[in-house]
Amino acid sequence: MSGERRKNARLGLAIPARVQGYTAEGSTWEEFATTDDVSLGGACFPLAHDVELGQILFLTLALPKRLRQYDLHDASYRVYTLVRSVRRRPDQHRVGVMYFGKYPPRGFHDRPGARYLLPSDSPGASPDASDTTPETAAEPPTPTPAEGQAPVSSPSPPAEPPPPFEPPDFLDALPDEEGARGIRPPSPGPATPTPPVSWGTDPEPEPRPGVPPAPTPTAPTIEFHPSREVPEDRRASPRMQMWVNFTIEQVDEWGQVLQEELTVADNVSRGGARVMTTLTFQVNDVILVQEAGGGFATRAEVRAITRVQPTTERLHLKFLDRQAPDRLLRQ
Numbered sequence: 001m002s003g004e005r006r007k008n009a010r011l012g013l014a015i016p017a018r019v020q021g022y023t024a025e026g027s028t029w030e031e032f033a034t035t036d037d038v039s040l041g042g043a044c045f046p047l048a049h050d051v052e053l054g055q056i057l058f059l060t061l062a063l064p065k066r067l068r069q070y071d072l073h074d075a076s077y078r079v080y081t082l083v084r085s086v087r088r089r090p091d092q093h094r095v096g097v098m099y100f101g102k103y104p105p106r107g108f109h110d111r112p113g114a115r116y117l118l119p120s121d122s123p124g125a126s127p128d129a130s131d132t133t134p135e136t137a138a139e140p141p142t143p144t145p146a147e148g149q150a151p152v153s154s155p156s157p158p159a160e161p162p163p164p165f166e167p168p169d170f171l172d173a174l175p176d177e178e179g180a181r182g183i184r185p186p187s188p189g190p191a192t193p194t195p196p197v198s199w200g201t202d203p204e205p206e207p208r209p210g211v212p213p214a215p216t217p218t219a220p221t222i223e224f225h226p227s228r229e230v231p232e233d234r235r236a237s238p239r240m241q242m243w244v245n246f247t248i249e250q251v252d253e254w255g256q257v258l259q260e261e262l263t264v265a266d267n268v269s270r271g272g273a274r275v276m277t278t279l280t281f282q283v284n285d286v287i288l289v290q291e292a293g294g295g296f297a298t299r300a301e302v303r304a305i306t307r308v309q310p311t312t313e314r315l316h317l318k319f320l321d322r323q324a325p326d327r328l329l330r331q
Contacts, residue, residue, distance in 0.1 A: 008040040017061035021049060022112035040067050042081070042098040050093065054115030055083045056108060057097055070102055080104045082116060237270035240329050244268055245292035246275055248315075250285065262292060270323040272300070275315050281305065289317060291328065298322045 015035045022028055033045040043059070051057070063077035071077060081097035105116055242265075249260045259279050267274035273289070281287070281302050290297040300317035307313050 010037040020058040024113040249288040
C-alpha cells in the first residue's frame with residue numbers, strides 16, 4: 001500500500017519564483033527560488049531564509065494554466081501559500097507549501113508574521129520532512145499566534161440559564177370570591193344598550209334597465225331577467241384586427257393642407273379606425289382619411305388620443321361621411 005497522501009500529482013517543473021515572507025516582528029524579506037516540483041495544490045522549492053510551519057509566503061511564478069485556480073490569462077500567478085513542511089539543511093532548506101488562494105487568511109494584515117496551523121498540527125511539531133508538497137486541507141486553517149505573543153484565549157463557558165419566573169408578592173393581595181388567593185377577573189357589568197341608528201328617509205332610486213334590484217333582508221328573492229334595452233357593446237359595428245394603410249390630412253377652411261402623413265391602422269370597423277401617427281392632433285379635430293391605393297375616403301373626427309411612445313400616438317377616429325366598405329373589412 002502506497003504511503004502517498006497527496007490528492008494532486010506532482011510535476012517536476014523548474015519554474016522561477018519570487019518568494020515574499022514576513023518575520024515575527026512584521027518586517028518583509030524577499031528571495032528568488034526555483035521550484036523542484038509543482039502540483040494543483042502546492043509547490044516545493046529550496047529556500048535560504050528560515051521559515052516555520054504555518055507561516056504565510058506570497059509566491060509569484062509563471063505557473064501553467066492547468067494548475068491555476070484563477071488569473072488564467074495573466075503572465076504571472078500570484079498566490080498566498082501556507083508552509084506545510086520544512087526539511088532543514090546546512091546551506092538551504094527545502095520548503096513545501098500549500099496554495100491558500102488569491103487573498104490572505106483573516107487577520108494576516110494585522111499580524112503578517114503569525115503562524116496558521118491546521119487542526120491536525122501541533123505548534124511545536126513539523127510534518128514529515130519527506131512530504132514536501134502538502135495535501136489539500138480538509139478544513140480552513142486555524143490561526144495560531146506567532147512565537148512570543150500571547151496565546152489565543154479559549155471561549156468562556158456558557159452562562160447559566162435564568163431562574164424560573166416567580167410572580168411578585170402583590171399578586172397575592174387580591175382574594176377572589178371563594179377565598180383563594182390570586183388575581184380576580186373583573187365581573188361583567190350590565191350590558192349597555194346600543195342606541196338605534198337612524199338611516200334617514202331618502203327616496204329609493206329608480207330602477208335602471210338591465211340592473212337587478214338591491215336585495216332586501218326580509219323580502220323574498222326576485223328572479224332577475226335581463227332587459228333587452230342593455231346593449232352588448234357600445235359600438236354599432238364590431239372591430240376588426242387588421243392592417244390597412246391610410247393617408248391622413250388636416251386641412252383648413254379654404255382646403256389648404258396643413259399636415260399630411262402616410263400611416264397604418266391596426267384596428268378598423270365600419271364606423272371608425274385606430275391609426276398611428278407622429279403628427280400633432282387634438283381631440284375633436286376633423287381630418288381627411290383616404291385609403292392608400294384604394295377608393296375609400298371620408299372625413300373623420302378624432303375622438304380620443306393614446307400615447308404609445310414619446311413620439312408616436314394612436315388616433316381613435318370616427319368616420320363622418322360614409323362607412324368602411326365590406327371589401328376593406330375582408331382584407
